Amino acid sequence: MPTDAASPDAVTEARTGDPTGRPTSDAALRRLLHGLPGVDAVGLEARAATLGTRSIKTTAKAYALDLAISMIDLTTLEGADTPGKVRALCAKGAAPDPTDRTAPRVAAICVYPDMVATAKQALADAGAPGIHVASVATAFPAGRAALDVKLADTRAAVAAGADEIDMVIDRGAFLAGRYLQVYEEIQQVKAECGTAHLKVIFENGELATYDNIRRASWLAMLAGADFIKTSTGKVAVNATPPGTLLMLEAVRDFRAATGRQVGVKPAGGIRTAKDAVKYLVMVNETLGEDWLSPDWFRFGASSLLGDLLMQRQKLATGRYSGPDYVTVD
Amino acid sequence: MAPTAFEYAPAPESRAVVDLAPSYGLFIDGEFTEGTGQDLRKTLAPATEEVLAEYTQAHEEDVDRAVRAARRAFTPWSALPGAERAKYLFRIARIIQERSRELAVLETLDNGKPIRETRDADLPLVAAHFFYYAGWADKLAYAGFGPDPRPVGVAAQVIPWNFPLLMLAWKVAPALATGNTVVLKPAETTPLSALFFADICRRAGLPRGVVNIVTGDGATGAALVGHPDVDKVAFTGSTAVGKEIARTVAGTSKRLTLELGGKGANIVFDDAPLDQAVEGIVNGIFFNQGQVCCAGSRLLVQESVHDELLDALKRRLATLRVGDPLDKNTDVGAINSAEQLDRITELAAAGEAEGAERWSPACELPTSGYWFAPTLFTGVTQAHRIAREEIFGPVLSVLTFRTPDEAVAKANNTPYGLSAGIWTEKGSRILKLADQLRAGVVWANTFNKFDPTSPFGGYKESGFGREGGRHGLEPYLAGGGRAGEPGGGPGEGHGKAAGGRGGGKAAGTRGGKAAGARAGKADGARSGKADGARSGKADEKASVKR
Numbered sequence: 001m002p003t004d005a006a007s008p009d010a011v012t013e014a015r016t017g018d019p020t021g022r023p024t025s026d027a028a029l030r031r032l033l034h035g036l037p038g039v040d041a042v043g044l045e046a047r048a049a050t051l052g053t054r055s056i057k058t059t060a061k062a063y064a065l066d067l068a069i070s071m072i073d074l075t076t077l078e079g080a081d082t083p084g085k086v087r088a089l090c091a092k093g094a095a096p097d098p099t100d101r102t103a104p105r106v107a108a109i110c111v112y113p114d115m116v117a118t119a120k121q122a123l124a125d126a127g128a129p130g131i132h133v134a135s136v137a138t139a140f141p142a143g144r145a146a147l148d149v150k151l152a153d154t155r156a157a158v159a160a161g162a163d164e165i166d167m168v169i170d171r172g173a174f175l176a177g178r179y180l181q182v183y184e185e186i187q188q189v190k191a192e193c194g195t196a197h198l199k200v201i202f203e204n205g206e207l208a209t210y211d212n213i214r215r216a217s218w219l220a221m222l223a224g225a226d227f228i229k230t231s232t233g234k235v236a237v238n239a240t241p242p243g244t245l246l247m248l249e250a251v252r253d254f255r256a257a258t259g260r261q262v263g264v265k266p267a268g269g270i271r272t273a274k275d276a277v278k279y280l281v282m283v284n285e286t287l288g289e290d291w292l293s294p295d296w297f298r299f300g301a302s303s304l305l306g307d308l309l310m311q312r313q314k315l316a317t318g319r320y321s322g323p324d325y326v327t328v329d
Numbered sequence: 330m331a332p333t334a335f336e337y338a339p340a341p342e343s344r345a346v347v348d349l350a351p352s353y354g355l356f357i358d359g360e361f362t363e364g365t366g367q368d369l370r371k372t373l374a375p376a377t378e379e380v381l382a383e384y385t386q387a388h389e390e391d392v393d394r395a396v397r398a399a400r401r402a403f404t405p406w407s408a409l410p411g412a413e414r415a416k417y418l419f420r421i422a423r424i425i426q427e428r429s430r431e432l433a434v435l436e437t438l439d440n441g442k443p444i445r446e447t448r449d450a451d452l453p454l455v456a457a458h459f460f461y462y463a464g465w466a467d468k469l470a471y472a473g474f475g476p477d478p479r480p481v482g483v484a485a486q487v488i489p490w491n492f493p494l495l496m497l498a499w500k501v502a503p504a505l506a507t508g509n510t511v512v513l514k515p516a517e518t519t520p521l522s523a524l525f526f527a528d529i530c531r532r533a534g535l536p537r538g539v540v541n542i543v544t545g546d547g548a549t550g551a552a553l554v555g556h557p558d559v560d561k562v563a564f565t566g567s568t569a570v571g572k573e574i575a576r577t578v579a580g581t582s583k584r585l586t587l588e589l590g591g592k593g594a595n596i597v598f599d600d601a602p603l604d605q606a607v608e609g610i611v612n613g614i615f616f617n618q619g620q621v622c623c624a625g626s627r628l629l630v631q632e633s634v635h636d637e638l639l640d641a642l643k644r645r646l647a648t649l650r651v652g653d654p655l656d657k658n659t660d661v662g663a664i665n666s667a668e669q670l671d672r673i674t675e676l677a678a679a680g681e682a683e684g685a686e687r688w689s690p691a692c693e694l695p696t697s698g699y700w701f702a703p704t705l706f707t708g709v710t711q712a713h714r715i716a717r718e719e720i721f722g723p724v725l726s727v728l729t730f731r732t733p734d735e736a737v738a739k740a741n742n743t744p745y746g747l748s749a750g751i752w753t754e755k756g757s758r759i760l761k762l763a764d765q766l767r768a769g770v771v772w773a774n775t776f777n778k779f780d781p782t783s784p785f786g787g788y789k790e791s792g793f794g795r796e797g798g799r800h801g802l803e804p805y806l807a808g809g810g811r812a813g814e815p816g817g818g819p820g821e822g823h824g825k826a827a828g829g830r831g832g833g834k835a836a837g838t839r840g841g842k843a844a845g846a847r848a849g850k851a852d853g854a855r856s857g858k859a860d861g862a863r864s865g866k867a868d869e870k871a872s873v874k875r
Binding site for chain 1: 333334335336337338339340445449600601602603604605608609648657658754774775
């Protein structure tokens with residue numbers, strides 16, 4: 001990858017040979033994406049495992065726990081969600097530890113589009129309008145709907161006040177090699193977002209290979225994603241350390257090539273403070289300080305917050321409490 | 330107040346698990362005894378220069394006592410059914426696992442390498458070697474060395490300081506499994522884990538005299554390999570000492586295997602998985618501070634990706650954590666001795682003097698102990714000393730190539746031939762290069778991967794004989810219709826461990842398990858290698874080469 005700063009378009013142009021800088025065909029995008037360095041699965045997994053052996057203690061742990069809390073997209077994405085449930089979640093996000101008001105707030109509340117207005121209001125009521133509301137959109141989680149339906153879905157969420165949109169890519173199109181379709185869909189959703197930040201979900205578990213994850217990362221970043229996100233949390237395999245590490249490498253290389261910084265959000269399956277700290281170690285040693293902030297790294301999670309709070313209490317008091325001492329939702 | 334940046338707090342592993350005596354004797358005939366000379370040597374912690382313990386300098390008489398004990402033990406030990414010998418080996422392996430934390434801390438103290446490595450690499454491999462060769466003990470008749478292979482006798486084993494307990498395992502496990510008895514001399518700077526191993530032998534109820542440990546300096550080693558009643562000599566260490574031993578042993582009936590130095594080439598093509606190649610390069614040269622005989626100390630990178638790869642490598646080196654080896658987050662520990670540090674320092678200075686460009690990441694080295702910052706040299710040519718001599722330290726020499734043929738020519742242009750690495754997404758290229766590289770171990774898209782099932786050993790001045798795997802049994806076995814052939818001598822065929830770790834790669838081999846085969850041996854079925862015709866050709870070539 002070129003190391004001098006250039007626009008994403010310039011990268012595209014360099015790789016596609018297209019003077020407009022816009023990819024015009026699946027073939028052009030395939031040349032670009034398949035020209036990226038390959039991924040050796042065993043080596044990638046070994047690196048992620050080694051980073052997982054870091055021992056984070058005392059002051060470093062205190063820092064990491066608070067940082068992790070502040071990076072959470074506190075999520076409820078259930079068919080059974082009600083305004084009451086969403087309000088409770090917002091209250092928790094605004095004041096995660098009822099026994100310790102020094103606990104940081106979460107980064108965002110993540111809901112379905114129809115709950116965006118409720119969440120906005122609840123956060124304002126809780127005195128935490130600074131917490132973002134993120135909404136999934138584009139026929140989440142399968143992404144199987146007509147483009148105009150997906151765009152309308154996005155429009156509705158943005159109109160209701162969503163600060164961030166978490167879209168899913170069309171995995172079927174990606175796996176069939178219709179890269180241009182995926183690229184254009186992301187671009188059009190991005191256009192609907194206005195000032196809202198766009199997170200693009202790949203559903204790594206369905207892309208299946210690491211090479212695909214790297215290609216999807218570049219495709220989404222080229223199309224304008226502000227964040228790239230591992231998973232919906234709705235399939236068997238969600239965020240994994242190697243998959244996330246690969247995406248961290250992709251945003252690092254993308255910034256080196258284009259000058260534009262993109263965030264990363266692992267989602268689904270991160271339930272313990274220990275796991276969260278391992279992810280932060282990966283960010284720290286792959287990307288460094290520039291990404292160690294809620295602006296550039298998020299956890300998509302729900303139950304993680306409870307464990308982070310228990311570990312935080314343990315660190316402060318020297319005693320383990322228990323699930324009865326943190327709120328249930 | 331919580332810190333404002335993600336800086337890892339110290340996470341030291343406790344030393345309390347290791348109970349060190351002020352001084353140690355020699356382990357002869359099942360018990361610790363004093364040496365005849367009564368002179369003690371000190372062993373230091375290289376990270377702090379603190380004296381850890383004193384140990385005994387064994388003299389010729391002590392070595393003679395040990396060899397005689399091993400000789401007495403040989404007859405009953407070799408007469409045991411293989412399954413009985415296996416019991417002891419399994420027991421030793423289990424005790425090693427149970428005491429692995431203690432042994433890891435001990436090894437880190439005495440050697441200076443990070444606890445992360447002793448805990449995650451050395452100790453698991455040590456136990457695995459004993460388990461693996463325990464499994465062979467009752468199957469020797471089916472190992473391909475004839476219907477009734479016999480042990481050789483008393484083995485004199487001299488091991489280095491870079492992997493003290495692991496090298497002990499490589500030597501002791503196959504020797505005992507095949508019914509030999511051993512006298513082992515650990516390195517003078519790292520005697521402690523071998524002495525702890527002696528205790529493990531006792532606790533495992535191993536019959537007296539089967540394993541004897543004599544400690545001391547080079548004079549002890551010379552007395553051991555020169556002892557007239559030794560049947561087999563196995564040495565791992567420097568090429569200079571290896572040559573001396575070969576001269577000592579020449580003209581005797583002793584069998585000899587030597588595992589010596591190396592100047593491994595790590596070859597990165599422009600289609601390599603670059604992020605993983607960077608990890609492999611780091612692991613190849615900074616694992617164990619580069620004090621590894623098979624280290625990938627020469628990086629051969631294709632010119633078209635040179636700048637990109639070097640940028641990535643430097644960025645990665647900046648994240649290496651150098652310091653207290655007992656800290657669980659340390660990546661690079663201390664150099665083993667002042668002597669070794671001097672040698673590394675001298676060669677690095679020569680690199681600069683000869684015009685190569687030196688680079689190290691910003692890192693603060695401790696003020697006491699023996700330390701050398703991770704270093705890389707760019708603009709190195711084949712004519713530079715740092716491209717030809719084994720540095721045995723955390724110093725990487727970066728050279729470039731343009732074509733596969735040039736890569737092979739440069740990789741082979743060394744008196745050594747122990748290891749090589751190939752990084753490419755193209756499976757056919759891996760197979761072709763593995764045939765052309767004159768190295769005992771060739772890793773594909775990985776480096777410094779070890780497994781007890783994989784044979785390991787060198788070409789040329791890297792030595793001869795193979796340790797590990799089925800091949801590792803042979804130096805300790807006589808008979809089976811090969812009686813006339815001296816086992817370990819220079820005439821021995823060089824098996825090539827075409828090691829690969831597939832991960833779905835076309836190379837077809839996995840887990841560092843070598844599809845190794847010995848040239849000219851009746852072991853035609855090279856399991857694990859996909860291309861029969863190609864491997865047949867490789868065999869032919871290997872036999873021509875020797």
